[in-house]
Amino acid sequence: MDTLIPTMKLGVNHKTGHHWLLVSYFTKTLFIPGAFSLEWEPVEQELIIKRRGKVCWKSGKLRNNKFEHIPEDAQGVLKYSIVSNGDEDTFSFTSTNEDPDLQWTLTEIGQISGGEGYVARADLCYGYNNTDGGCQRWQDIPKCRNPGDVFQKMTGFVNYQNVTFEGNISYSYSDCEASCWSNCDCSAFRKLYPNGTGCVFFHWSSAESYTSDSTGISFYLLVNMLTHHKSTKKWTWIGPVAATALLAMCLFTICLALKKRKFVFQEKKRQRMVMKMVHLATCSRSSAMEDIEVDLKTGSGLKLFNYTSVMVATNGFSSENKLGQGGFGPVYKGILPTGQEIAVKRLAKTSGQGIVEFKNELTLICELQHMNLVQLLGCCIDEEERILIYEYLHNKSLDFYLFDCTRGKLLDWKKRFKIIEGISQGLLYLHKYSRLKIIHRDLKASNILLDKNMNPKISDFGMARIFTQESVSNTNRIVGTHGYMSPEYMMEGVFSTKSDVYSFGVLLLEIVSGRRSLGCYGDDRPLNLIGHTWELWKDGASLELVDSSTKESFDPDEVQRCIHIGLLCVQHYADDRPTMFDIVSMLTNKSAIVSLPERPAFYVGRKIIHDQLSSKDFCTNSTVEITTSTIDMTDS
Template sequence: MVAIGLTIFIGFSSLCYLLHRKGKAKATALLLFNQTTNRAKRRKMDKKMSEEVQLYSFESLAIATNNFSLGNKLGEGGFGPVYKGKLPDGQEVAIKRLSTSSGQGLLEFKNEILLIAKLQHTKLVRLLGYCTQGEERILVYEYMHNKSLDFFLFDTNKKEQINWGTRFRIIEGVAQGLLYLHKYSRLTVVHRDLKASNILLDSDMNPKISDFGMARIFGQQESEANTKRIVGTHGYMSPEYALRGIVSTKTDVFSFGVLLLEIVSGKKNNSCYDSEHPLNLIGLAWELWREERALELIDATLIESCSRDEVMRCIHVGLLCVQDYAKDRPSMSTVVSMLTNESRQPPPPPERPGFFIERGDQQAQISEEVERYSINGLSISELKAR
């Protein structure tokens, strides 16, 4: 009886051992298969990237920027510093060196490059190439000689260099760039961080939208999405995005409305105006519009060069873009039609806009809520391909 029990025990143990070995072998085979598949995917991605944009060595970019010297530094965002560089053929470029703290992995970085490379429009800054060497993650863009819009717009000594004709051209150019992203590109793209510092200016002061690190890509059947990661810049985020994480093309429309009012006025939205009552720029524009004094919003340096009809049209469109509810904001195609005066129907009158500071506890509370949910600066990408 003991012998039978022992035999059964040994048999069962042997079976378990064989099954364990078989399971281990299967797991090893599966691991090897996955590693082989991942390597194949990486090779395919690298091949596709080499076809889309140029791969630069770290050494060549270090030489181009004088070893990333302070003298070549153009600025710095949440992703890391940007340097001016000069390639061996004499071409000037902007080189963005991502900081190791950005949290972006190699796969996400390469995905982003492939997505950005597909965006081709005269009003978007062009990606020329990249570098992935060791821990380095570097993007190489075309160089824009006149820096960013905020460099002129919010500087009392430089704002006179951009007269009304230039500002209106910038407004139209940014609108065309956004319309392409929302409607005409191969991907439906929501920028999510449209602001004056992300509008770069070429040697002729033509605008180009930059910094797609936070862009959200939508599928063909998608019109909006929900995210728990709220990224963007305080003062430019729409109410539904800042408070509930709802992203759509109307998120960019709100930001464009803020930018439009800033270009007209030369004022920042996240500052307070009016000595008697705390008003941000949206609140100031609304109060002046409601009191039929909208032209008082205009930057004093533009009085001589502006077209009053164009200014009024821009303020009107700006207020429509910053409406509280996304459904009440126009699409970018409608915005372009209104700005170019091609729309057959007169624009509807704006209602009270969203997210402005005025007297009263309710608006102060909303302002605090925005601050709590917003991030003043840049963050890593959140991309979803079509």
């Protein structure tokens, strides 16, 4: 809320922990939380305005029902009420003339308007400015700025030869102003988008770079308002006064230090403990931000999104925008101001995946470019929030269709074979042709996304690993999804490109059958898809595996070839499985496949109890997925 009316409170309820404050809108047309907030500071008992969490304006003390830094005419009809007890610390006001229209409104640029004038002008509070009532001088002022430097609104025609653009929609007027002030090369700025977001920064060396004209564009030019014609007489007394003040300060500091000397050791010890705890609590996020900033500076193509812009794009992570839920967390659809549709993957607080997986996906996928891999556009880190921004794919994930009796009919055999080929091409790129050789480690139906033409794109690289020429690695932390993990990985922690081949084989059999790998398959049959397929293969009845919804469209030779390849991929020993290069060749080459599959891994010989499970379990409308699991194999 950006408006305070009579009797409304600012402050805190100590019992519930609830805070009352005003928050500005982002721009005049974007009604989402903006940069400024008006709050009640109970210790000093004064009003404060914060910009991005930092205090930039203070009202000063309340004396005789008047705040020191609020104009007299803005307080004439107001009566303030301050409550400070064990229940709450609050501020409110009422009108002595009972004006029903009286209110304070916090604008998008930090002004508080009330009645005919301004209550506060935090839009003037930046840099050196501590002369306008209540303004707090910035602590981190660049050396290139001087007292008297202010941004002045100009209208005219400008030279666009030396400019930079900040297209981030999370930048409002005040963000552009602060960014230009802190950049010594910046001389002026203006908004980029019609809705008031984004920035255009001008880097001029002289006033000849623009021409004043009332018919031109509006921009904000940095000028120095101090005159240079002040009497030199004042410097004759400023020097001695400054020296005297400095000497007094030094003496005072020495006395204070001597007085508190006995407390120094304890205080330093306490500070070291506090700093250590702060470091432990924040080191993962800080290192993540540093890594991401390095990636951005080295030209990775990644964009660092502001949390506010993500909120705008997803309509505040509304349920209407939610696309689904994965092991990482919820995924939302979003729309950028440019009209581009995006998919926003937000790390859930309860997710088993953390900053390691987040950084891993970020650093790996930005190096990968292939039509069958999902495109990562950027990321967002804000306090505890970790968010990945992807291209939006209109047809969701493969499991959305594959394991549903109704939606599965939309996948005829031609589309399924096209999906199989696309996944194989994407994996071949990862294993053989990408600049970084990648093992995905979590290939499954829910991690295959489909574009508007039903082309597959492999996603979710949080578990992926770079491998060397030896192409075999070992880990004590087993991550993946049951039913897709190879035996050597699940039992020994050994993974290689053949681990992905095994997962591909399971996925291929799921696409052919329309059934989950961990399911129940008929009376007197094994309990999993691999075992069911193996027995049909041995009986010469492989085509019985085919999803009934594709029976009128499938090519028997292609289906037989796919089942053959799938069984080769899920063989127990990794060395017996083909490479992705071999698999792509077998899928595209119509010649006979020479090698025959051996007994597959995880062949389950248990029988299903007849009166509990039947062939009705072949297909289900449930889209619940077997969740990603983590097994820690470190010695205790």
